[in-house]
Amino acid sequence: xxxxxxxxxxxxxxxxxxxxxxxxxxxxxxxxxxxxxxxxxxxxxxxxxxxxxxxxxxxxxxxxxxxxxxxxxxxxxxxxxxxxxxxxxxxxxxxxxxxxxxxxxxxxxxxxxxxxx
Numbered sequence: 001x002x003x004x005x006x007x008x009x010x011x012x013x014x015x016x017x018x019x020x021x022x023x024x025x026x027x028x029x030x031x032x033x034x035x036x037x038x039x040x041x042x043x044x045x046x047x048x049x050x051x052x053x054x055x056x057x058x059x060x061x062x063x064x065x066x067x068x069x070x071x072x073x074x075x076x077x078x079x080x081x082x083x084x085x086x087x088x089x090x091x092x093x094x095x096x097x098x099x100x101x102x103x104x105x106x107x108x109x110x111x112x113x114x115x116x117x
Contacts, residue, residue: 002048008099009041009052015112018056035108042106051105053098058112060086081114 001007017024017031034054041052059065059076065085068076077083090111098104 001045001050005049007045007048007050009038009050010095010098011038011052011054013054013056013108015056015058015110015115019115019117038108039106046105049102051098051102053104053106054108055091055094055098056108056110056112057091058086058110058115060088060091062088079115079117080112081116084113086111086113 011034013031013034014027017028020028038052038054041050045052058080065073077085094109094111098109
C-alpha cells in the first residue's frame with residue numbers, strides 16, 4: 001500500500017458485539033478493539049493515501065442467520081427500526097464507496113437497520 005501510495009483498510013464489525021452480549025465475551029472484545037486499531041492506522045498512514053474504516057453490521061440474510069431458531073430471528077428483528085434483514089448488496093455498495101473516496105477515513109459506518117437495543 002505504501003509503495004503504491006494507495007490503500008483501504010476496511011474492517012467488519014458487529015453492532016450486537018459492540019454492545020456486548022452474554023456468552024460472547026471474546027467476540028465482543030475483538031470487535032470493539034477494532035475502533036482503536038482503525039483510528040491508529042488512519043493516523044499512521046494518512047500521508048500514503050491509506051484510509052481505515054469499520055463497517056458495523058446488523059442482521060443480514062446469511063448462512064449464520066438462517067441457522068438461528070425462527071423465534072430468535074423474530075426477536076432480533078423486533079429490535080430493528082424496520083424489522084427486516086439487510087440485503088448483502090448494501091455491504092458491497094458501502095465497500096465500493098469507501099474505496100472510491102479518501103474523504104471517508106477513521107469512520108465507523110453502521111449498516112444495521114437501526115438496531116434499537
